[in-house]
Amino acid sequence: MVFSKPDFICRYCLVFVYKVTDVVELFMKNIAKTAWKKEAQPGELIFHQTNEWRNTAGFMEQTIKLMEGFGYKRTMFKGQVIIDLGCGSKLRSKFFTDALIVGIEPLGSDFIKTVPWNDLNDAYKVFSAPAEKTIKELEGAVKFIMCINVFDHMFDVDKVLENCYKYLQDDGEFLLSVDIHKETNPMHPVSLTPKKLVDKIKKSGFKIIRSTKGLGLVGDNYGHGIAYTHVLHLR
Numbered sequence: 001m002v003f004s005k006p007d008f009i010c011r012y013c014l015v016f017v018y019k020v021t022d023v024v025e026l027f028m029k030n031i032a033k034t035a036w037k038k039e040a041q042p043g044e045l046i047f048h049q050t051n052e053w054r055n056t057a058g059f060m061e062q063t064i065k066l067m068e069g070f071g072y073k074r075t076m077f078k079g080q081v082i083i084d085l086g087c088g089s090k091l092r093s094k095f096f097t098d099a100l101i102v103g104i105e106p107l108g109s110d111f112i113k114t115v116p117w118n119d120l121n122d123a124y125k126v127f128s129a130p131a132e133k134t135i136k137e138l139e140g141a142v143k144f145i146m147c148i149n150v151f152d153h154m155f156d157v158d159k160v161l162e163n164c165y166k167y168l169q170d171d172g173e174f175l176l177s178v179d180i181h182k183e184t185n186p187m188h189p190v191s192l193t194p195k196k197l198v199d200k201i202k203k204s205g206f207k208i209i210r211s212t213k214g215l216g217l218v219g220d221n222y223g224h225g226i227a228y229t230h231v232l233h234l235r
């Protein structure tokens, strides 16, 4: 194919613009990661160290209302590997009896050392790492992922969706529930809209099976804004 000189220059400019966009995106992601490390996560650690409610019966009572409201039964993942993504210091995933719980929690080691009522040692495995990190041994090995009140706390939502897509078995399911709010603060650095979240989910390849707004008997949200919950399958 022969290009005229203006054609060639246009194509060259387009490639240049794409490269610049990539570099800017990478730069922004690095800024987000630095802020997450320096501000969000230290705040999160203090929150869990001082949040004594998680040490009361109310925590599992609320979890049961939440999970039953989303349509889950306690025995449905018996003997199966499930991920509690951003599990915090107490495992909501213990709602599921006899499941093999894998916690992915960047503050996992800190919670085990410093939160007296943590129950992370009840998990089959805990990866003390952010969910943006790809964990090879989980690829294709997981029946169910639950991620409650975490997506507005991370630094790269797209990468996390990409990883979750890799972890699920063909017939697996991903429960993604998050507060949506436009405003951000140091502990909630991700600003999402309902449409932005759906666009990101679709871009990652997941299919949305069902969605709900609010948390039924539990209220409107986990802390602020309005909670949206999506149940996702690979196809």
Ligand SMILES: C[S@@+](CC[C@H](N)C(=O)[O-])C[C@H]1O[C@@H](n2cnc3c(N)ncnc32)[C@H](O)[C@@H]1O
Binding pocket: 044, 085, 086, 087, 088, 089, 090, 092, 104, 105, 106, 107, 129, 130, 131, 132, 147, 148, 149, 150, 153, 154, 155, 156
């Ligand atoms: C509000 S707590 C929710 C904990 C738990 N899911 C619950 O519902 O009780 C948010 C949790 O997300 C974790 N988190 C923050 N950024 C994360 C990331 N990039 N990957 C995985 N977890 C993350 C935090 O460390 C914190 O434990």
